Amino acid sequence: MLFNNRTERYFVWVFFPLALLMPLFLEQNTFYVSKLTTVMIFAIFVMSLDYLVGRCGLITLGHAMFYGLGGYIFVMIAPEYEAVNFWVYTFYICVIAAAVALVIGFLVLRTSGIYMIMITLAFAQMTYYFFSDSLDFGGNDGVFIYVKPDTSLFGLSLFDLENPTHFYYLCLLSLFNTLFFFRLVTRSRFGRVIDSIHENPGRTTALGYNIFVFRLMAYTMASALGAYAGYLFTLQYGFVNPSMLAWTTSGSALVMSILGGIGSIYGAILGVLVYEGLHFSLEHLTEHWLLFMGALIILMVILFKNGIAGYLEKLLERR
Amino acid sequence: MNKLLEVKSLHTLYGESHVLHGVGFDVEPGQAVSLMGRNGMGKTTTLKSILGLVQPRSGNVLFNGEEITQLPTWQRMRRDIAYVPEGRGMFHNLSVKEHLQMAARPNKRGEHNWDYDRVLETFPRLQERLGNLGTQLSGGEQQMLAIGRALVTNPDLLILDEATEGLAPLIRKEIWEVIRTIKASGISTIIVDKNIKVLKELCDKHIVLVKGQVVFSDSSEGLSARLDEVESYLGV
Amino acid sequence: MTTSLFFVQLINGLQYGLLLFLIASGLTLVFGVMGILNLAHGSMYMVGAYLAWYFVQQTGSFTLSAVISAIIALLIGIVVERTLIQRLYRRNHLDQVLLTIGMIFVFNALQSILWGNDPLGVQVPDAMSAAIPLTDVVEYPVYRLFVALLCVAIAAIMYYMINRTRLGMLIRAGESNREMVECLGIDISRLYTIVFAIGVMLAAVAGVIAAPMSSIVPGMGEHVLIACFVVVVIGGMGSIKGALIGALLVGLVDTFASVLLPQLSSMMIYILMAFILLIKPQGLFSS
Amino acid sequence: DNAEPIKVGVMLPFSGIYAALGDAGRNGLKMALKEHAGELHGRQIEFIEMDTEAKPERAPEIASSLLNQHHANFIIGPVHSGVAMGMIKVLKDQDTIMIIPNAGANAATGPLCAPNIFRTSFSMWQPSYPMGQVALDSAYKRVVTMSWNYGAGRESLEGFEEAFKAGGGEIIKQIMVPFPKTEFQSYLSEIGSINPDAVFVFFAGGGAVKFVKDYDALGLKGKIPLLGSGFLTEGTTSAQGPSAEGIRTTLHYADGLDNEVNTKFRQNYQQMFGKEADIYAVQGYDAGLLIAKAVDQLGGDISDQAALIQAMESTTLLSPRGEVSFSKAHNPIQNIYLREVVDGANKVIDVPAAKLEDPARGCKL
Amino acid sequence: MNNNVILESQVILETEGLCKYWGGLKALDDISLKFHDRELHGIVGPNGAGKSTLLNLLCGHYKPTSGRIVHEGAPIDAIKPYAFARRGIGRSFQKTNIYPNATCLENCSVAVQRRMGGSFNFLRSRHRQEVLEEIATEALEKVGLLSRRNEVAAHISYGEQRQLEIAMVLATSPCVLLLDEPMAGMGHEESQLIIELLKQLKQEYCIVLVEHDMDAVFELSDKLTVMVDGQHLTTGTVDRVRDDPRVKEAYLGQGDEVY
Numbered sequence A: 001m002l003f004n005n006r007t008e009r010y011f012v013w014v015f016f017p018l019a020l021l022m023p024l025f026l027e028q029n030t031f032y033v034s035k036l037t038t039v040m041i042f043a044i045f046v047m048s049l050d051y052l053v054g055r056c057g058l059i060t061l062g063h064a065m066f067y068g069l070g071g072y073i074f075v076m077i078a079p080e081y082e083a084v085n086f087w088v089y090t091f092y093i094c095v096i097a098a099a100v101a102l103v104i105g106f107l108v109l110r111t112s113g114i115y116m117i118m119i120t121l122a123f124a125q126m127t128y129y130f131f132s133d134s135l136d137f138g139g140n141d142g143v144f145i146y147v148k149p150d151t152s153l154f155g156l157s158l159f160d161l162e163n164p165t166h167f168y169y170l171c172l173l174s175l176f177n178t179l180f181f182f183r184l185v186t187r188s189r190f191g192r193v194i195d196s197i198h199e200n201p202g203r204t205t206a207l208g209y210n211i212f213v214f215r216l217m218a219y220t221m222a223s224a225l226g227a228y229a230g231y232l233f234t235l236q237y238g239f240v241n242p243s244m245l246a247w248t249t250s251g252s253a254l255v256m257s258i259l260g261g262i263g264s265i266y267g268a269i270l271g272v273l274v275y276e277g278l279h280f281s282l283e284h285l286t287e288h289w290l291l292f293m294g295a296l297i298i299l300m301v302i303l304f305k306n307g308i309a310g311y312l313e314k315l316l317e318r319r
Numbered sequence B: 001m002n003k004l005l006e007v008k009s010l011h012t013l014y015g016e017s018h019v020l021h022g023v024g025f026d027v028e029p030g031q032a033v034s035l036m037g038r039n040g041m042g043k044t045t046t047l048k049s050i051l052g053l054v055q056p057r058s059g060n061v062l063f064n065g066e067e068i069t070q071l072p073t074w075q076r077m078r079r080d081i082a083y084v085p086e087g088r089g090m091f092h093n094l095s096v097k098e099h100l101q102m103a104a105r106p107n108k109r110g111e112h113n114w115d116y117d118r119v120l121e122t123f124p125r126l127q128e129r130l131g132n133l134g135t136q137l138s139g140g141e142q143q144m145l146a147i148g149r150a151l152v153t154n155p156d157l158l159i160l161d162e163a164t165e166g167l168a169p170l171i172r173k174e175i176w177e178v179i180r181t182i183k184a185s186g187i188s189t190i191i192v193d194k195n196i197k198v199l200k201e202l203c204d205k206h207i208v209l210v211k212g213q214v215v216f217s218d219s220s221e222g223l224s225a226r227l228d229e230v231e232s233y234l235g236v
Numbered sequence C: 001m002t003t004s005l006f007f008v009q010l011i012n013g014l015q016y017g018l019l020l021f022l023i024a025s026g027l028t029l030v031f032g033v034m035g036i037l038n039l040a041h042g043s044m045y046m047v048g049a050y051l052a053w054y055f056v057q058q059t060g061s062f063t064l065s066a067v068i069s070a071i072i073a074l075l076i077g078i079v080v081e082r083t084l085i086q087r088l089y090r091r092n093h094l095d096q097v098l099l100t101i102g103m104i105f106v107f108n109a110l111q112s113i114l115w116g117n118d119p120l121g122v123q124v125p126d127a128m129s130a131a132i133p134l135t136d137v138v139e140y141p142v143y144r145l146f147v148a149l150l151c152v153a154i155a156a157i158m159y160y161m162i163n164r165t166r167l168g169m170l171i172r173a174g175e176s177n178r179e180m181v182e183c184l185g186i187d188i189s190r191l192y193t194i195v196f197a198i199g200v201m202l203a204a205v206a207g208v209i210a211a212p213m214s215s216i217v218p219g220m221g222e223h224v225l226i227a228c229f230v231v232v233v234i235g236g237m238g239s240i241k242g243a244l245i246g247a248l249l250v251g252l253v254d255t256f257a258s259v260l261l262p263q264l265s266s267m268m269i270y271i272l273m274a275f276i277l278l279i280k281p282q283g284l285f286s287s
Numbered sequence D: 001d002n003a004e005p006i007k008v009g010v011m012l013p014f015s016g017i018y019a020a021l022g023d024a025g026r027n028g029l030k031m032a033l034k035e036h037a038g039e040l041h042g043r044q045i046e047f048i049e050m051d052t053e054a055k056p057e058r059a060p061e062i063a064s065s066l067l068n069q070h071h072a073n074f075i076i077g078p079v080h081s082g083v084a085m086g087m088i089k090v091l092k093d094q095d096t097i098m099i100i101p102n103a104g105a106n107a108a109t110g111p112l113c114a115p116n117i118f119r120t121s122f123s124m125w126q127p128s129y130p131m132g133q134v135a136l137d138s139a140y141k142r143v144v145t146m147s148w149n150y151g152a153g154r155e156s157l158e159g160f161e162e163a164f165k166a167g168g169g170e171i172i173k174q175i176m177v178p179f180p181k182t183e184f185q186s187y188l189s190e191i192g193s194i195n196p197d198a199v200f201v202f203f204a205g206g207g208a209v210k211f212v213k214d215y216d217a218l219g220l221k222g223k224i225p226l227l228g229s230g231f232l233t234e235g236t237t238s239a240q241g242p243s244a245e246g247i248r249t250t251l252h253y254a255d256g257l258d259n260e261v262n263t264k265f266r267q268n269y270q271q272m273f274g275k276e277a278d279i280y281a282v283q284g285y286d287a288g289l290l291i292a293k294a295v296d297q298l299g300g301d302i303s304d305q306a307a308l309i310q311a312m313e314s315t316t317l318l319s320p321r322g323e324v325s326f327s328k329a330h331n332p333i334q335n336i337y338l339r340e341v342v343d344g345a346n347k348v349i350d351v352p353a354a355k356l357e358d359p360a361r362g363c364k365l
Numbered sequence E: 001m002n003n004n005v006i007l008e009s010q011v012i013l014e015t016e017g018l019c020k021y022w023g024g025l026k027a028l029d030d031i032s033l034k035f036h037d038r039e040l041h042g043i044v045g046p047n048g049a050g051k052s053t054l055l056n057l058l059c060g061h062y063k064p065t066s067g068r069i070v071h072e073g074a075p076i077d078a079i080k081p082y083a084f085a086r087r088g089i090g091r092s093f094q095k096t097n098i099y100p101n102a103t104c105l106e107n108c109s110v111a112v113q114r115r116m117g118g119s120f121n122f123l124r125s126r127h128r129q130e131v132l133e134e135i136a137t138e139a140l141e142k143v144g145l146l147s148r149r150n151e152v153a154a155h156i157s158y159g160e161q162r163q164l165e166i167a168m169v170l171a172t173s174p175c176v177l178l179l180d181e182p183m184a185g186m187g188h189e190e191s192q193l194i195i196e197l198l199k200q201l202k203q204e205y206c207i208v209l210v211e212h213d214m215d216a217v218f219e220l221s222d223k224l225t226v227m228v229d230g231q232h233l234t235t236g237t238v239d240r241v242r243d244d245p246r247v248k249e250a251y252l253g254q255g256d257e258v259y
C-alpha cells in the first residue's frame, strides 16, 4: 500500500475529501477559498522542502530561491500581454528551475550540514539581491502579471484560472499529486538509497553508491517542485515580489515543515495548516499575536517530539 | 566484609523489550570481577544501569552502602567510578593531550596515583600522538586513550567494557598488567572481555549472563570446577 | 582611491569586522563551540540594546546601564536554558530551530509591548565622545576605537578560555559526546547552562555596546543574525580564531565592495561566503 | 443603509521594522474619525486591523481578506511600497476605496492609478523635488546623493535630481546602499574624500537614525551640509539626539507649522497617545479626514461608489499640513516645507513649493 | 599451507610503493603487496601500524600520498571512492558503520541493491522484488543474524552489530573483501561462526583480513603480512611469520601465551 502508515492513511482520507468539498461550504466567500488555495500552494512548497530536509538530510535555507524563481522565470519568459498555455509553461518552468538546481546543487552539495545551510542561503540571497536591485523586474516593489495562462490541454480547458474555485481545485490536485509523487519516490529503490545516504553517507559510499549523484537528483527534483509552487503562487494574485525569495520565506517553510513533523511528507500539509491557521486566528484576536504565536510554537516543540505528525502517530499507531 | 558495589535484582527495559531480568551481584573493595556472556546477553546494559546511563525499571544499586540508584550519572562517577565504554567514546574535537587533561582529577581522598605522566609512561604509543584528535587515532590507540582517560580520574572502581578490544597482543598483555597493578593498589574492577583464560587468572569473581539473567556467579576456583558449563554458556 | 582614503577604509573595514566579531562572539560560543542552534541570538542582541537604552534613561549612566543589562541577560540565559533548551539536547537539531524561532517571536512581541516601536537612541558616554581627525574632513570617534579594542580583548579571552583551559575542553567535549563527559563525573548540564548564559550575555553586551553607534529599532536582531552566522560558519565551526578572521574578512570585503563594486555590494558577503565554502567546505579553520 | 457601520480595513505594519510608522498611521486615522464622528451622519466605524508585517508577498492575501472576507468599504494602507503594489493588484477597480497613508511609490498614482485608489501622503517625487531648488539657492553646485537602493529611494533621488540638474547643479556621485543595510561608515568616508558642496539623502526610520549619527560621528557634520527628504528627521530626532540639529529637509509637513488645525492636532495627539505626532500620524489623520468629509458630503450613504469617488476627489482637506486637495491621479496637491531641526523639532523656515502637484506620469485618469 | 595454491592463483589487487602521510607522520610508508585471488591474506601489526590506513587506501576511502593501487591490471588510485566498491572491492569497518535506524534486513538490502540495480527507479516499490530480500536474508543467515532480521540495527548489541557489518559486505558480493577486525567485540561462538564463514569464502574470493585475534588469524591466513609503524616488516606463510623473532618482539611478545 502506498500510504503504509496508518496515520497518514487516515489523514489522506480525511483531508482530501474535506478539501474537495470545501468550496461548497465557502462558495459565498471567495476569500476563504483563496486563503485555502494559498495554504495548499505553500504546502506543496513545504513538502518539497520537507523531502529535502527530512528525507535526504539536505538542510537548505535557500529553497525559497526556487519558489521565487518559479514566479520570476514566468515573468521572464512569458509574453506580457498574451495568455500562454499553463501546462506548457509549467513544463518550461520546472525544466528551467531544474537546470538552475542542477548547477547550484552541483556547487552546494559539496558541503554538508550547517555549511550547506549557509551556502544555499548565500545563493538564495544573491538571487534575492539580483531581483531586488534590478530595474527590469520591478526591483524591490515587485512586478505584476497581467494575463493569466489558459489551461487547455488537447483542446480541453478544465480550469479557468481567473476563477478562484477553479484555481483552488488546480492547487488541490497539484498538492495531491505532489504527495503521491513523493510517496512513490520515498517508497522506491531510489528512496531506499536516499534513506541510506541520509542515515550514513560514508557507509553508502563504501557500498558503491555515488551519493553525490543521488543527492543532486533529489535536490533537482525538490527544487523543480518548489518552483512549481512559486509559479502557482504567482498566478494566484498575479504578483511577484523578491520577498518570495528572501531567506525569511525559506525560514517559514522550514518552521512549518518541522512543526508538521520533519521527513513525514504529509506532515508538511499539517504544518502549513496549523501554522497558517494559528497565524490567521491570532492575528484577528490581538495585536500582539506574535507573542502568542511564539509561545504556542515553543509549547509545541516541547510537547511534540516529532512534530504534529509524530504526535498523531503516537496516538494512532498503537495496536 | 562491607561491599563496594551492590547490584540488586535489576530489571531494565529498552522501550518494550525487557533486557535485564533481575541481575544482581556485588563487588568487594579491591576485587576484580569479570562479566561474561555471549553477544547481546545484557553485559553492557548491566553496566549502563549501574552508571545511570539507562534507568532500570526496578532494582537497586548501592555504592559503599549508599543508595545511588536515583542519582544522575555524574554524581555516581564523582563517587570515584570510572568507565571505559565499548566503542571507546572518543571526543572528535579534543586532542589526546586534552582528553587526559580534561579528565584528570584526584579522587575523593585526594589521591593522585594516576596522572597524565603515568598514563603516557604506561602507553608510550600515546606519547607520540599527543596532538592527534581523538578520532584520528588507530583503533587500538583509542582503546589505550579510553583506559588512560578513565585512570586519570583515580577511581575506586574501574569498569571496562570490552577491555581489550582491538588491542595487539603485546598491548593486551600490557593492559592485563595494568589491571593487575591497579588491583594490587586496591582498586576494584569490573571487566567485560572474552578472554576467559586471562580473566580466570586475574579476577576474583566471575559472573555469567544469559538472556539478562545471572546464570553463574562464583570465584575462580568455582569457575575452574565448572568450566565446561560456563563455556557452554559462552558458546566456546 | 587615494592612499589616505584607502587607509581610512581599511580602518573602517577592520572596525566593522571587529564589531561583527563582538556581535557574533556569543553565537560562536553557543553555536560554534556548544553546537546549539540558537536563532534567537539576534533577539538577545536587540534585548541588550533596548535594556541599555532603558537603564540609561533610568540611571543616567551608561556604564551602570551596561552592567545591569549584562546581569539581566545572564539571568535570561539561565532561565531559557533551564526551561527550554535543555529539553531538546537529545533531539534533532531542527527542533532547536523551531524553538528559537518561537523565542524570536516572543522577544519581538515583548519588545514592542515594553518599549514601543519608535526608533530609540543612546548617546555615546561623555568620557568617550572625543574624536581623532583622520583626514581634513573625516575624523574617528574614540568610542569606536574603544569598541575595537574591546573586541580584540574579548576575542583573546575567548580563545584562551576555549582552547587552553580545562573548562574549554569540557565544553568542547560536551559538544562531541555529552554522555561521555558525564561519565567523567562532570555535571555537564550545569556547565552548559552557564556557558549558554554567557553566550546570551555576550550577545546582549554586544547590543549594549553597539547601542550608542546605531539605532535601536524593532527587528534589529534579525538584521545581524545572518551576518553572525556568516562569520561563524566561514571561520569554521568551533574555531574562535576562525570567527575572528571571518569577521574581519566580512568587514573588509563589505567595506571595500561598497566603494569599489557598488553594483555587487549587496551580494558581496554572500559571494565571499559561497567562495570560501566552495574552496573549503568546512570553513577556514575547522578542526 | 445607514444603520450598518462603515467598515474600515487597516492594513499597516504593526510588527517589524516599520511598526512605528504603522502605529502612527493608525493613531492618526482613529483620531480623525473620532474627532469627526459628528460628520458621519450617525454611522459607526468598524475597524478591521491587519498586520502586514511589511511583507509584500502577503499583501495580496490580506487585501483580499479585507475585500472579500470583511467587505471593507475603505482600506487604509500600507506603509511599504512593495506591499502597496501587492494591494493594488488586488484592489484596483474593486468596490472598495483604497487610501494609501504613506507608501510613496510614484507608480501608485502614476501608471497604476485607478478611480478607487487615493493617496493622502505623497509621491516620492513630491517632497524631494523642491529641495533641488533649495540646494541651488544655497549655492551648492556639486552634490552627492545617497539612498537605499530600492524604488522609494531611487524615486526620491530622481525628484531632487530633476530640479537640481535643471538649475545647473551637478550630481557628482550617486551612492545606492543595499536595502536595508545600515553600515554607512565606508560611504561616509568616501564622501569625506570627495568633499562635495552638500549631500542629499533619502533614509527613513532606523536607517535615518543611524545615518545621521554616523554623519556626525565621522565628523562630516558641520563641514558638509546635509540635506534630505524630510523622512530623515521624522519621528527620529529624539533618537538622533544632538546629531540631528541643523539638518535641513523638505517635506509636506513640519512639527511647528503655525496653523490652528496643526496646533490642535498636535495637542490632541500628545494627549491621546502620549507622544509627539509626526508625518505618519498626519497622513493617517488625513486618511480619516478624507473618509469623514466624503461620508458627510453624501449624507452618510456611501453605497454608490461613483458618487463616493466624486465626493472624495472634490474635497479639500483642512489638514495639519495645510490645505490638501487631490489631483486627477488622486495624489495630494500640497505645500512642501523647508524645515530645519532646532531643539529636536522640525521648524519651518520656508515654503519652497506651494500647492505642488505630482506630474503623475503614466496615469490615464 | 599448500604453496602450490599460492603460486597458481593470480594477483588480483596490488599496491606499489604505497605511502600515506598525516602531516609529518608516516602512517604508511612504501608498502608493496600483492593480494591473490582465492586466498586469505592476513595483516597484523601493533596498534597504529597502519593496517586500517592500508585498508582505507585499498577501498578508496583515503587518497594515497604517493604510490599506486592496481586492481586486475588497472591502476585505480585516481578513481572515486564509490567506484572502488563498484569494482567489487568491499570492506567492513573497524568502528561499526551501519544504518542504525534501519532494520538488519534493510541494512543488507541497500547493499544488495547496489549490485542488482534499479537505484534510479523512482516509481517502483522497493519491496516489489523478493529476490533482493532473499539475497539480503541469505547474507544475514551466513553471519548468524537471521533471527534479528527485522530488528532495528541500533537495538541489537554491539557484537551483533559487528556481525551485521560483515553481512553488509557479503551482501554486495564483492570479489575482494577487506575486513577490518571483524571479530573485535564478538563472542566466542560468533567468532567461530565468522571463522567458518571466512574459510568458505576464501575458496572464492580474495580476502584481506586485519585482526588482532591471533587464533583466528593463524587458523585462517594463507599468507601473513606484518606491519610495524607504517613499514612492511615481513610477509610469508603463517608458520614462517610466527617464528620470526622480529615479529615476536614487535607484536606477539615472547613466550607461547597469546592474550
Ligand SMILES: Nc1ncnc2c1ncn2[C@@H]1O[C@H](COP(=O)(O)OP(=O)(O)OP(=O)(O)O)[C@@H](O)[C@H]1O
Binding pocket: B014, B015, B017, B019, B037, B038, B039, B040, B041, B042, B043, B044, B045, B046, B086, E154, E155, E156, E157, E158, E159, E160, E185, E187
Ligand atoms: N538502545 C537499545 N534499544 C533497544 N534494545 C537494545 C538497545 N541496546 C541494547 N539492546 C538490546 O539489549 C540486549 C542486550 O544488549 P547489550 O548491549 O547489553 O548486550 P551485551 O551483552 O553487551 O552484548 P555485546 O557483547 O554484543 O556487547 C540486546 O539484545 C540488544 O538487542
Ligand SMILES: Nc1ncnc2c1ncn2[C@@H]1O[C@H](COP(=O)(O)OP(=O)(O)OP(=O)(O)O)[C@@H](O)[C@H]1O
Binding pocket: B129, B132, B135, B136, B137, B138, B139, B140, B141, B166, B168, E022, E025, E027, E045, E046, E047, E048, E049, E050, E051, E052, E053, E054, E094
Ligand atoms: N586522520 C588522521 N590524522 C592523523 N593521524 C592519523 C589519522 N588517522 C590515523 N592516524 C594515525 O596513523 C597511524 C596508523 O593508524 P591505523 O588506524 O592505520 O592503525 P592500525 O594499524 O589500524 O592500528 P589498530 O590496530 O590500533 O587499529 C596511527 O598512529 C594513527 O594515530
Ligand SMILES: [Mg+2]
Binding pocket: B043, B044, B045, B086, B161, E157, E158, E159
Ligand atoms: Mg556490550
Ligand SMILES: [Mg+2]
Binding pocket: B138, B139, B140, E051, E052, E053, E094, E180
Ligand atoms: Mg585499525
